[in-house]
Amino acid sequence: MSLLNVSVQKQVIQVFNQIKFPVRLLVFSQGEGGALECQMCQDTRQLIEEVAALSDKVSVEVYDFVSDATIAKQYGVDKIPAVVIAGEKDYGIRFYGIPSGYEFSSLIEGILSIGRREPKLNKKTVQEIQRLNRPVHIQVFVTPT
Amino acid sequence: MVLAHNLALASNWIQADMVEASEFPHLANKYQVYGVPRTVINEVIHLEGAYPEDMLLTELMQVMDEEVVSHL
Secondary structure: OOOOOHHHHHHHHHHHOOOOOOEEEEEEEOOOOOOOOOHHHHHHHHHHHHHHOOOOOEEEEEEEOOOOHHHHHHOOOOOOOEEEEEOOOEEEEEEEOOOOOHHHHHHHHHHHHHHHOOOOOOHHHHHHHHHOOOOEEEEEEEOOO | OHHHHHHHHHOOOEEEEEEEOOOOHHHHHHOOOOOOOEEEEOOOEEEEOOOOHHHHHHHHHHHHOHHHHHHO
16 A cells, blocks of 8 residues: 555655756665564655655665665664665765654655755855864654654 | 755765654653754754754854863
8 A cells, every 4th residue: 555645646746846866765674575674664665665756866775774784884874764865975864763744845855955956055054064074963853743 | 854954965064864753762762852853963962943044053053162062
Protein backbone atom coordinates (compact mmCIF):
# COMPACT_ATOMS: atom_id res chain seq x y z
CA MET A 1 0.00 0.00 0.00
CA SER A 2 1.23 3.43 -0.86
CA LEU A 3 1.95 5.96 1.89
CA LEU A 4 1.33 9.01 -0.28
CA ASN A 5 -2.14 9.58 -1.66
CA VAL A 6 -2.70 10.75 -5.22
CA SER A 7 -3.37 14.37 -4.28
CA VAL A 8 -0.09 14.64 -2.32
CA GLN A 9 1.77 12.95 -5.19
CA LYS A 10 0.40 15.53 -7.62
CA GLN A 11 1.44 18.43 -5.39
CA VAL A 12 4.94 17.05 -4.95
CA ILE A 13 5.33 16.45 -8.69
CA GLN A 14 4.46 20.09 -9.26
CA VAL A 15 7.01 21.31 -6.69
CA PHE A 16 9.66 18.97 -8.09
CA ASN A 17 9.31 20.62 -11.51
CA GLN A 18 11.56 23.34 -10.11
CA ILE A 19 14.43 20.89 -9.57
CA LYS A 20 17.32 21.67 -11.89
CA PHE A 21 20.12 19.40 -10.70
CA PRO A 22 20.22 15.75 -9.65
CA VAL A 23 19.35 14.95 -6.04
CA ARG A 24 20.43 11.76 -4.27
CA LEU A 25 18.47 10.41 -1.33
CA LEU A 26 20.53 8.02 0.77
CA VAL A 27 18.46 5.87 3.09
CA PHE A 28 20.11 3.96 5.91
CA SER A 29 18.07 1.04 7.16
CA GLN A 30 18.81 -2.42 8.44
CA GLY A 31 17.77 -5.80 7.07
CA GLU A 32 15.97 -4.20 4.13
CA GLY A 33 12.74 -5.93 3.19
CA GLY A 34 13.22 -8.67 5.77
CA ALA A 35 11.18 -9.46 8.84
CA LEU A 36 13.84 -7.86 11.02
CA GLU A 37 13.77 -4.44 9.39
CA CYS A 38 12.59 -2.01 12.05
CA GLN A 39 9.09 -0.69 11.41
CA MET A 40 10.19 2.95 11.21
CA CYS A 41 13.10 2.02 8.92
CA GLN A 42 10.68 0.20 6.64
CA ASP A 43 8.24 3.13 6.58
CA THR A 44 11.03 5.65 6.03
CA ARG A 45 12.51 3.64 3.18
CA GLN A 46 9.10 3.23 1.53
CA LEU A 47 8.32 6.94 1.93
CA ILE A 48 11.64 7.97 0.38
CA GLU A 49 11.24 5.49 -2.48
CA GLU A 50 7.77 6.88 -3.21
CA VAL A 51 9.03 10.47 -3.11
CA ALA A 52 12.00 9.69 -5.36
CA ALA A 53 9.66 8.11 -7.91
CA LEU A 54 7.97 11.48 -8.40
CA SER A 55 10.90 13.06 -10.25
CA ASP A 56 13.42 11.66 -12.68
CA LYS A 57 15.98 14.03 -11.14
CA VAL A 58 15.65 12.39 -7.73
CA SER A 59 17.31 9.04 -7.09
CA VAL A 60 17.33 6.79 -4.06
CA GLU A 61 20.11 4.61 -2.66
CA VAL A 62 19.35 2.22 0.17
CA TYR A 63 22.18 1.26 2.49
CA ASP A 64 22.38 -1.19 5.34
CA PHE A 65 23.58 0.32 8.59
CA VAL A 66 25.59 -2.84 9.37
CA SER A 67 26.84 -4.24 6.07
CA ASP A 68 27.41 -0.76 4.61
CA ALA A 69 29.01 0.54 7.81
CA THR A 70 31.81 2.22 5.85
CA ILE A 71 29.34 4.36 3.93
CA ALA A 72 27.36 5.13 7.08
CA LYS A 73 30.59 6.26 8.71
CA GLN A 74 31.53 8.35 5.69
CA TYR A 75 28.28 10.28 6.10
CA GLY A 76 28.49 10.34 9.88
CA VAL A 77 25.26 8.37 10.18
CA ASP A 78 25.18 7.05 13.74
CA LYS A 79 21.54 5.98 14.09
CA ILE A 80 18.69 4.73 11.90
CA PRO A 81 16.39 5.31 10.16
CA ALA A 82 18.48 8.02 8.52
CA VAL A 83 18.05 9.93 5.28
CA VAL A 84 20.76 12.05 3.70
CA ILE A 85 19.81 14.53 0.98
CA ALA A 86 22.86 14.99 -1.23
CA GLY A 87 23.83 16.22 -4.65
CA GLU A 88 27.16 15.62 -6.34
CA LYS A 89 28.49 16.20 -2.84
CA ASP A 90 27.25 15.99 0.74
CA TYR A 91 25.67 19.21 1.99
CA GLY A 92 25.22 18.09 5.59
CA ILE A 93 21.48 17.59 5.46
CA ARG A 94 20.12 14.71 7.56
CA PHE A 95 16.82 13.33 8.76
CA TYR A 96 16.92 10.89 11.68
CA GLY A 97 13.56 9.19 12.10
CA ILE A 98 10.70 9.32 9.65
CA PRO A 99 10.06 12.74 8.07
CA SER A 100 6.30 12.47 8.30
CA GLY A 101 3.52 14.86 9.28
CA TYR A 102 4.76 18.42 9.39
CA GLU A 103 8.32 17.28 8.62
CA PHE A 104 7.21 15.82 5.31
CA SER A 105 7.22 19.37 3.96
CA SER A 106 10.74 19.83 5.40
CA LEU A 107 11.76 16.81 3.36
CA ILE A 108 10.22 18.17 0.17
CA GLU A 109 11.69 21.66 0.80
CA GLY A 110 15.09 20.10 1.49
CA ILE A 111 15.02 18.15 -1.75
CA LEU A 112 13.97 21.28 -3.64
CA SER A 113 16.73 23.43 -2.12
CA ILE A 114 19.36 20.86 -3.03
CA GLY A 115 17.76 20.39 -6.44
CA ARG A 116 18.22 24.08 -7.10
CA ARG A 117 21.60 24.25 -5.31
CA GLU A 118 20.28 27.49 -3.90
CA PRO A 119 19.61 28.08 -0.21
CA LYS A 120 16.51 30.07 0.67
CA LEU A 121 18.18 32.59 2.97
CA ASN A 122 18.53 36.34 3.37
CA LYS A 123 21.62 37.89 1.82
CA LYS A 124 22.76 39.01 5.24
CA THR A 125 22.64 35.44 6.55
CA VAL A 126 24.63 34.08 3.61
CA GLN A 127 27.27 36.80 4.11
CA GLU A 128 27.46 36.36 7.84
CA ILE A 129 27.99 32.56 7.79
CA GLN A 130 30.99 33.00 5.49
CA ARG A 131 32.79 33.99 8.69
CA LEU A 132 32.49 30.46 10.05
CA ASN A 133 35.77 28.61 10.33
CA ARG A 134 34.75 25.68 12.50
CA PRO A 135 32.14 22.92 12.31
CA VAL A 136 28.60 23.73 13.39
CA HIS A 137 26.27 20.87 14.18
CA ILE A 138 22.60 21.83 14.40
CA GLN A 139 20.18 19.24 15.76
CA VAL A 140 16.50 20.08 15.60
CA PHE A 141 14.28 17.85 17.72
CA VAL A 142 10.77 17.39 16.42
CA THR A 143 7.81 15.08 16.98
CA PRO A 144 5.35 13.72 14.44
CA THR A 145 2.10 15.66 14.35
CA MET B 1 13.88 22.63 10.16
CA VAL B 2 13.83 24.05 6.67
CA LEU B 3 15.90 27.02 7.85
CA ALA B 4 18.56 24.80 9.44
CA HIS B 5 18.80 22.70 6.28
CA ASN B 6 19.17 25.82 4.14
CA LEU B 7 22.00 26.96 6.41
CA ALA B 8 23.68 23.59 5.87
CA LEU B 9 23.37 23.99 2.12
CA ALA B 10 24.86 27.49 2.29
CA SER B 11 27.92 26.61 4.36
CA ASN B 12 30.29 23.65 4.23
CA TRP B 13 30.85 24.07 7.96
CA ILE B 14 27.22 23.45 8.87
CA GLN B 15 25.48 20.11 9.30
CA ALA B 16 21.77 20.12 10.14
CA ASP B 17 19.92 17.09 11.47
CA MET B 18 16.24 16.60 12.00
CA VAL B 19 15.87 14.22 14.94
CA GLU B 20 12.49 12.67 15.57
CA ALA B 21 12.40 12.78 19.37
CA SER B 22 10.05 9.84 19.96
CA GLU B 23 12.21 7.49 17.86
CA PHE B 24 15.39 8.47 19.71
CA PRO B 25 14.28 8.82 23.33
CA HIS B 26 17.86 8.55 24.65
CA LEU B 27 18.77 11.71 22.72
CA ALA B 28 15.56 13.49 23.71
CA ASN B 29 16.50 12.64 27.27
CA LYS B 30 20.13 13.67 26.90
CA TYR B 31 19.17 17.06 25.46
CA GLN B 32 16.19 17.53 27.80
CA VAL B 33 13.61 17.80 25.08
CA TYR B 34 10.29 18.54 26.79
CA GLY B 35 8.82 20.57 23.97
CA VAL B 36 9.45 20.79 20.24
CA PRO B 37 11.04 22.14 18.24
CA ARG B 38 14.16 22.21 20.39
CA THR B 39 17.39 23.12 18.67
CA VAL B 40 20.82 22.14 19.92
CA ILE B 41 23.88 23.76 18.35
CA ASN B 42 27.29 22.19 18.98
CA GLU B 43 25.98 20.63 22.21
CA VAL B 44 26.15 24.00 23.98
CA ILE B 45 23.47 26.29 22.59
CA HIS B 46 19.90 25.23 23.35
CA LEU B 47 16.94 26.95 21.75
CA GLU B 48 13.30 26.44 22.60
CA GLY B 49 10.69 26.92 19.86
CA ALA B 50 10.95 28.09 16.28
CA TYR B 51 13.50 30.88 15.77
CA PRO B 52 13.23 33.44 12.99
CA GLU B 53 16.21 33.55 10.62
CA ASP B 54 17.99 36.61 12.05
CA MET B 55 17.70 35.34 15.63
CA LEU B 56 18.92 31.85 14.76
CA LEU B 57 21.86 33.42 12.95
CA THR B 58 22.81 35.46 16.01
CA GLU B 59 22.69 32.35 18.21
CA LEU B 60 24.62 30.28 15.71
CA MET B 61 27.41 32.80 15.25
CA GLN B 62 28.13 32.59 18.98
CA VAL B 63 30.12 29.42 18.22
CA MET B 64 32.80 31.73 16.82
CA ASP B 65 33.31 33.41 20.16
CA GLU B 66 35.52 31.30 22.46
CA GLU B 67 34.65 33.42 25.45
CA VAL B 68 30.92 32.94 25.00
CA VAL B 69 31.21 29.22 24.24
CA SER B 70 33.29 28.62 27.36
CA HIS B 71 30.49 30.07 29.48
CA LEU B 72 27.67 28.12 27.86
